[in-house]
């Protein structure tokens with residue numbers, strides 16, 4: 001048997017042999033960074049949605065619909081082995097999550113005002129207990145508490 005040297009040929013051969021890429025079905029999701037919630041103008045500085053369930057290997061893109069926001073994972077609130085992130089201000093930013101668990105994140109300028117969110121990859125069981133023990137300043141505390149409460153009702 002002749003082994004093809006062209007990498008594209010190699011890929012198509014391995015696909016036809018059944019070695020499909022691990023995340024062939026991966027989906028893309030969007031989280032908007034907003035100055036106010038679409039359904040509640042009193043609720044300022046939000047990620048929408050602020051709870052997102054995705055499958056292992058899916059990609060999440062944060063979209064700066066309004067100015068003055070970023071996204072950063074919260075230390076202690078991502079599963080072991082996962083890559084932390086900290087995006088530039090006012091830029092679209094994508095993360096591909098390949099470690100199952102729960103990911104807590106925040107907007108650095110509005111963290112204490114409660115601009116936070118959770119992404120659950122798979123069932124989130126891996127680190128949900130550790131993640132909910134992390135302490136937060138100001139309104140982030142009640143915001144995360146509300147999100148975990150909602151996650152509990154969905155699990």
Ligand SMILES: [Cu+2]
Nearest residue numbers: 069107110115
């Ligand atoms: Cu913000």
